[in-house]
Structure formats: structure tokens, C-alpha cells
Amino acid sequence: MSSTTVINPTDESVIAEVPHTPLEAVDEAVARAVLAQRSWAALAPADRARALRRFADAVDGAVEELALLEVRNSGHPIGSARWEAGHVRDVLTYASGMPERLIGAQIPVAGGIDVTFHEPLGVVGVIVPWNFPMTIASWGFAPALAAGNAVLLKPADWTPLTAIRLGELALESGLPEHLFQVLPGRGSVVGERFVTHPQVGKIVFTGSTEVGKRVAAGCAEQVKPVTLELGGKSANIVFADADLEKAAATAPGSVFDNAGQDCCARSRLLVERSVLEKFLELLEPAVQAWKVGDPADEATEMGPLVSSAHRDSVQGFLDDAPVAFRGTAPAGKGFWMAPTVLLPSREDRVATEEIFGPVVSVLPFDDEADAIALANSSIYGLSGSIWTRDLGRGIRVARGVESGNLSVNSHSSVRYTTPFGGMKQSGLGRELGPDAALPFTETKNVFFSQE
Numbered sequence: 001m002s003s004t005t006v007i008n009p010t011d012e013s014v015i016a017e018v019p020h021t022p023l024e025a026v027d028e029a030v031a032r033a034v035l036a037q038r039s040w041a042a043l044a045p046a047d048r049a050r051a052l053r054r055f056a057d058a059v060d061g062a063v064e065e066l067a068l069l070e071v072r073n074s075g076h077p078i079g080s081a082r083w084e085a086g087h088v089r090d091v092l093t094y095a096s097g098m099p100e101r102l103i104g105a106q107i108p109v110a111g112g113i114d115v116t117f118h119e120p121l122g123v124v125g126v127i128v129p130w131n132f133p134m135t136i137a138s139w140g141f142a143p144a145l146a147a148g149n150a151v152l153l154k155p156a157d158w159t160p161l162t163a164i165r166l167g168e169l170a171l172e173s174g175l176p177e178h179l180f181q182v183l184p185g186r187g188s189v190v191g192e193r194f195v196t197h198p199q200v201g202k203i204v205f206t207g208s209t210e211v212g213k214r215v216a217a218g219c220a221e222q223v224k225p226v227t228l229e230l231g232g233k234s235a236n237i238v239f240a241d242a243d244l245e246k247a248a249a250t251a252p253g254s255v256f257d258n259a260g261q262d263c264c265a266r267s268r269l270l271v272e273r274s275v276l277e278k279f280l281e282l283l284e285p286a287v288q289a290w291k292v293g294d295p296a297d298e299a300t301e302m303g304p305l306v307s308s309a310h311r312d313s314v315q316g317f318l319d320d321a322p323v324a325f326r327g328t329a330p331a332g333k334g335f336w337m338a339p340t341v342l343l344p345s346r347e348d349r350v351a352t353e354e355i356f357g358p359v360v361s362v363l364p365f366d367d368e369a370d371a372i373a374l375a376n377s378s379i380y381g382l383s384g385s386i387w388t389r390d391l392g393r394g395i396r397v398a399r400g401v402e403s404g405n406l407s408v409n410s411h412s413s414v415r416y417t418t419p420f421g422g423m424k425q426s427g428l429g430r431e432l433g434p435d436a437a438l439p440f441t442e443t444k445n446v447f448f449s450q451e
């Protein structure tokens, strides 16, 4: 059986050998999930809610363990990793309120009434990327389970460890066997089989736009519902009237958080031309103060990149790139890279393509219309920020920018109580928020005759 050697990106040491799930084992897992789902869906909603709360409690008891595992597997700073583990607990707790709130409608019609039910889809395949292995998985599995489905989760090949532990915690908390199975392995084997297997009723895919298109095409073959959370090249728009000190102080966090390996990274920094020079003077010390180092250190703001191959990919964008200034990074073992600020032209590939590393392109604009046009010149539309003291402009620009998640005078992107997802080639459908369970159901209408 093939396997993945999991490497600690901070010191390049080997931390685990994880066997890949072979194709036949994926099919066996689907068959077991089909049976487990029937019993799960037949439970009273309150019992499903209780089971999810117990799962949340188990995660709560393991926050530190999960966080330390993520520090070693992904190089996330310990403070961020703790937040991520706590977020999984919170997503599960929030989802535990959903089984009892999947309420249909009663519609008076000629000769009787129509009654609607939100029926589960059966087995849901959740395919996740390596950048936020725990949190993104929970956005799929928690509401899918709440809606009465079984879940098969495929973690990314580089970062399977926290997902595997979450699968164990589910069982330890008493969730029925085979209801939530974690199947590590290659995307081209496990992920593709989720897509082609006729008994997998829905796919939630988070990853690159390129692979997402293939997944969507595969789902189309079977008319299988799919949610896509894809790439981004989000704009952080700073107007001349903004609190420039605050905008500059927060800009590094908006793009270098998780070493820029964040779909919502504000990797294009659009600055009104009249304040460009002043803004860069404020930005440079903030970038140099951005603390890159050992992710186990509580004070660290940015760890290494996830792998040697990914660092090479990011570095490939920087050869001959117009560097304005850089921060610092450790030397020696580990996949380190210093935060980098570029001053490219609008057409340069560093300003248009998703780099997924600690790199930001500063692009000047002339006025409000130009800022909106420049923000919208991307194929992506996931996130973004607008900095201005003019409330009317904040509203106009937020409505004008084609993006699923915007933030005015802050860099917030994801809250589990609020719908999240992309426009254009950043995705299809929404996760999280009060209606998160609905995409994991299909509405059934039943007519009751009064004759």
C-alpha cells in the first residue's frame, strides 16, 4: 500500500507515515456509510443534536492536543492553531442546533395541503485543502451530519493528522461507527472516487480553482450537487481619507497570516495614488516587525510554508519580481520565506495570479471608480477589505466589488454564524451561517388530500 511521509515544515523532520486509502477501501467505506446514514437519519432530531454536542465536547477537551498537532504538521503558529481547534468545536456546537430546526413548510393548495421536508442526501464527500486542515473540514462535516447525512472526509495529502484525530474523537464521543470516516490518500484516487461513486450524494470541495473545475465537471456527469470553495486574489483597498496608520499596521496580518496560504489573503493592496508614498512609509516598518519564526513560540505571527514543493512554487513567482521591501525569516532547516512587498504593474502575473504565499502586490489607483474596476479585474471574487472614513463610500464600494465576503475598516472574513463563499471563479454555493444544513438536504413535497 502506498503512503505519505508527513514532514514537519519547521525543521523538516519526519513526523508520521500515513497509509493511503486504496480504491477498493473507498468503495467499502461508502457501503458502510450508506448503512450508518440510514440509522442516523432515523434518530430523533434531539438525539442527533445531543450526539453532535458530545462530539463538540470531545473536541473541546482536545483543543491543545489538536493545536500542537497542527503546529507540527502545518507549521501554524500555536495561537492560530488553538483558535482553529476551538473553531471546530464552535462549528459543531452551532451545527448541533440544526437537526431540530430543519423545518419545512405547510402550504394550502386546492384540495388539501402541501407539506415540505428537508431530506438528507445520504453520503456526503468532503474534500479539503492543506492550508486550514481542521476548520475547513468542519464547515463541511458538521452541517452535513446535522442534516442527517453520513460523511467521508478526504484530508489533503500533506496535512492529514488533525483530520485523522477528529475522526477518532468522533468515535470516542459516541458518534455511530462508519458515520464519519476519514480517508487519507491521493486526490486523484480517493477524491475522484467520491466524485464518481453513484452512492455519494454530494461533494463539498475546497481547493484550487483548477481542480475545482474538474470536480464540478465530474459531478455534472451524475447531476450530483457540489459546493465549491476555490482560489482568491482579494483586494485590500485603502482610500486617501482612511486611518492610514491603522490600515498600514493591519495590512501585514491581512495577507501574511498563515504565511499567505489563505484563500482570503488580501494579496493585492490597492492604495489611492495621492497617499501611496506616505502609506508605503508606514507599511515598511509594519512588515519588518511581522514576527516570523518557530510556530511553537507564543509570540510568533508566521511560521514556515507548508512544504518544500510549495515554497518552490511561491519562489517561482518572485524571480525578477519588482520587490519594494521584505521582512525577515529564519535561515537553515525549514521551509521559510520572508514576507515580501512588490510594486508590479497591473498586468504582471504576480498581480493577477494566486501565489498563496507571503507576497503582496501594491497597486496604486486614481479614484473610487478606478479602485472598483481594478478590484473587479480578477477572475476571483472571494474576500477583500475597504479602508475609508466615508460611510457612503464604504457602502458604495462594498456593493460594487464582486466578492462574497468584504470587510470595511477591518479584515474579517470568516464567522461560523455568517454565510461564507465566493463569487466568480472563487466558488459556488455558501457554507456556514444559519442555513448551513440546507445545502445538505433536498426538499421533498408531499400533497395531503382532504377528499
Ligand code: NAP
Residues within 6 Å of the ligand: 127, 128, 129, 130, 131, 132, 136, 154, 155, 156, 157, 158, 185, 186, 187, 188, 190, 191, 192, 195, 206, 207, 208, 209, 211, 212, 214, 215, 228, 229, 230, 231, 232, 262, 263, 354, 356, 382, 422, 426, 427
Ligand atoms: P488542490 O490542489 O486543489 O487540492 C485540494 C484537495 O483536492 C486536496 O485534498 C487534494 O488532494 C484534492 N484533489 C486533488 N486532485 C483531485 C481530483 N482530481 N479529484 C478530487 N480531489 C482532488 O488545492 P490545495 O493546493 O490543497 O489548496 C490550495 C487552494 O485551495 C488555493 O487555491 C486556495 O485558495 C484554495 N482554498 C479555498 C478556500 C475557500 O474557502 N474558498 C479555502 C482554503 C483554500 P491531494 O492533497 O492528494 O492533492
